[in-house]
Amino acid sequence: MTRGVLMYAHNNSEIDYLKIACANALMVKKNLDVGITLVTDSKTLQWGEDSLSAPFINSCFDNVIEVDKNKVFINNRIFSDTSYTNKILPFYNCNHWQAYALSPYDETLFIDCDYLIMSSALARCWDSGNDIMVNRTIYSPIDDAPPYSKLIDNSGIPLYWATVVYFKKSLIAENLFYVVRHVEENYEYYKNLYCFSSGMFRNDYAMSIAVHTLNGYNNTLPVIRELPISGLLMSWDKDDIQNVNSINDITIYAEKKDKTGEYILSRIKNTDIHIMNKWAISRVTGRLIELYGDDTCLEDI
Amino acid sequence: MSRGYLILAQNTPDDDYIRLAYALALSIKSSQKGVNNVSLATNERTVSEKYKHAFDYIIDIPWGDLASKSTWKIENKWKYYYMSPYDETIILDADMLFPEDISHWWDVLSLKEIWITDKPRTFRNEIITSTKYRNTFVSNNLPNVYTAFMYFRKTERVGELFRLIDIIFNNWEEFFYEFLDETRPKHLSGDVAYALAIKILGMENECFDKSELLPSFVHMKSFLQNIDETLLTENWPLHFPTYFGTDGKFKIGNFQQVLPFHYHVKTWLTDDMITTLESNVKV
Numbered sequence: 001m002t003r004g005v006l007m008y009a010h011n012n013s014e015i016d017y018l019k020i021a022c023a024n025a026l027m028v029k030k031n032l033d034v035g036i037t038l039v040t041d042s043k044t045l046q047w048g049e050d051s052l053s054a055p056f057i058n059s060c061f062d063n064v065i066e067v068d069k070n071k072v073f074i075n076n077r078i079f080s081d082t083s084y085t086n087k088i089l090p091f092y093n094c095n096h097w098q099a100y101a102l103s104p105y106d107e108t109l110f111i112d113c114d115y116l117i118m119s120s121a122l123a124r125c126w127d128s129g130n131d132i133m134v135n136r137t138i139y140s141p142i143d144d145a146p147p148y149s150k151l152i153d154n155s156g157i158p159l160y161w162a163t164v165v166y167f168k169k170s171l172i173a174e175n176l177f178y179v180v181r182h183v184e185e186n187y188e189y190y191k192n193l194y195c196f197s198s199g200m201f202r203n204d205y206a207m208s209i210a211v212h213t214l215n216g217y218n219n220t221l222p223v224i225r226e227l228p229i230s231g232l233l234m235s236w237d238k239d240d241i242q243n244v245n246s247i248n249d250i251t252i253y254a255e256k257k258d259k260t261g262e263y264i265l266s267r268i269k270n271t272d273i274h275i276m277n278k279w280a281i282s283r284v285t286g287r288l289i290e291l292y293g294d295d296t297c298l299e300d301i
Numbered sequence: 302m303s304r305g306y307l308i309l310a311q312n313t314p315d316d317d318y319i320r321l322a323y324a325l326a327l328s329i330k331s332s333q334k335g336v337n338n339v340s341l342a343t344n345e346r347t348v349s350e351k352y353k354h355a356f357d358y359i360i361d362i363p364w365g366d367l368a369s370k371s372t373w374k375i376e377n378k379w380k381y382y383y384m385s386p387y388d389e390t391i392i393l394d395a396d397m398l399f400p401e402d403i404s405h406w407w408d409v410l411s412l413k414e415i416w417i418t419d420k421p422r423t424f425r426n427e428i429i430t431s432t433k434y435r436n437t438f439v440s441n442n443l444p445n446v447y448t449a450f451m452y453f454r455k456t457e458r459v460g461e462l463f464r465l466i467d468i469i470f471n472n473w474e475e476f477f478y479e480f481l482d483e484t485r486p487k488h489l490s491g492d493v494a495y496a497l498a499i500k501i502l503g504m505e506n507e508c509f510d511k512s513e514l515l516p517s518f519v520h521m522k523s524f525l526q527n528i529d530e531t532l533l534t535e536n537w538p539l540h541f542p543t544y545f546g547t548d549g550k551f552k553i554g555n556f557q558q559v560l561p562f563h564y565h566v567k568t569w570l571t572d573d574m575i576t577t578l579e580s581n582v583k584v
């Protein structure tokens with residue numbers, strides 16, 4: 001059984017997803033010690049080779065898969081850098097359904113490149129017996145509240161986070177990604193059917209609908225289980241990273257709920273975390289690469 | 302040992318409960334692979350011929366109609382034990398449908414002499430947490446009785462319970478005043494009367510179980526759906542769309558319904574749904 005991590009990186013005019021993916025790939029190597037595959041496009045890769053160097057990129061990933069971008073797909077998103085700044089930029093995310101076919105592994109951890117791997121917790125996925133695992137449970141760094149979950153609408157289905165998806169090459173996983181593709185291709189219809197307001201295409205919604213469908217349109221006996229962790233730790237785009245202290249140790253400014261501009265310093269150690277503020281993560285990718293990279297790969301930058 | 306479902310249905314000026322009971326009987330006949338006997342208890346001497354085929358027995362309410370002057374028509378609910386033609390009975394409210402086969406429940410339910418729903422669910426299959434209509438239950442620490450789906454076997458112990466329920470129904474004002482605090486209902490409530498009888502006899506452990514799975518049903522009162530009340534009205538079909546399939550199975554808000562479904566809003570049941578159910582029953 002081959003095992004590995006799969007990540008996507010499609011840069012836009014301001015956010016260097018490839019550099020974030022490189023940093024996270026080094027973190028994966030340190031904490032999970034499995035192969036890593038990157039899915040990207042030619043322009044992003046060219047930018048990476050110019051800014052970081054091809055040998056460095058190759059040292060971060062075992063495989064780099066180039067895919068063509070769908071030029072018709074337009075998906076603009078508000079990218080916030082704390083509560084004080086935001087920008088509308090293109091967000092290319094319409095091809096995540098290809099992950100099943102593109103993954104070279106029997107068992108894959110498909111993660112967003114901004115889900116920083118700072119522990120070995122996800123190693124529990126391997127050989128778990130489940131064909132798919134994806135989380136609806138999340139938790140916040142700002143309080144002691146127990147993990148919780150959301151709905152995609154007030155009266156809607158549970159929101160599953162496509163941030164981390166474990167899948168085994170299997171019929172049910174293939175079907176899941178098939179449904180994700182179907183939802184993406186018929187997004188307006190599903191938007192009306194499930195009454196969600198977001199105009200932007202979100203893989204979280206497509207994944208939620210796919211999970212709901214494969215679970216038989218009800219919550220009775222779910223065939224799709226959650227990941228063997230207590231939840232996904234979420235740092236929202238209103239937060240900022242205060243410092244990368246050392247290996248698997250960062251401190252964030254977490255904005256208090258309903259209190260704009262008031263923060264709690266929260267130290268995260270040996271815990272994976274989803275950093276939604278792409279600018280914040282971009283500000284520390286150099287430091288992460290420096291910390292997690294070995295001398296050989298750093299020489300290539 | 303005979304087994305079957307019993308529906309008490311009495312028409313009101315506003316609602317044709319016999320029609321609702323007919324639809325429920327059709328849905329039971331078409332969905333239940335095991336027990337699918339259905340009896341109707343009613344005071345309607347002239348149940349329409351077109352409805353009769355769906356019922357195994359049509360039973361005249363014994364000891365007269367105590368609800369003749371009432372609009373809520375619950376005064377006869379203490380008579381279930383005496384009206385049922387079956388050794389083992391599941392009582393149902395008329396405004397329900399069965400989307401899926403629950404035949405396997407019978408053998409589980411028969412492990413107890415009586416088993417009453419105390420954990421109904423939302424259409425999303427969550428256990429209802431709201432106590433909006435249950436102040437009296439909470440305030441008086443009454444068991445959370447929902448008689449809309451209730452199993453019992455005819456035994457001495459269950460007969461004893463129904464004798465007390467009879468007394469409470471027929472003297473409800475005195476009992477409610479004596480045993481309940483100021484949150485007591487100002488009218489006769491079947492669920493409160495049953496709960497009070499169970500509490501007085503100390504039969505909580507006999508009538509309920511820790512099981513969260515069964516017996517249960519989906520209760521569609523809007524404000525029980527674990528959803529922000531300010532977004533809803535009492536007319537839930539305005540908020541949650543229905544997809545009713547040709548096989549009689551249906552989705553609410555794109556959630557497949559698998560439990561007995563207590564739709565509560567009578568206008569939800571359309572003639573088209575009844576036609577679909579009729580086509581699925583081989584008479």
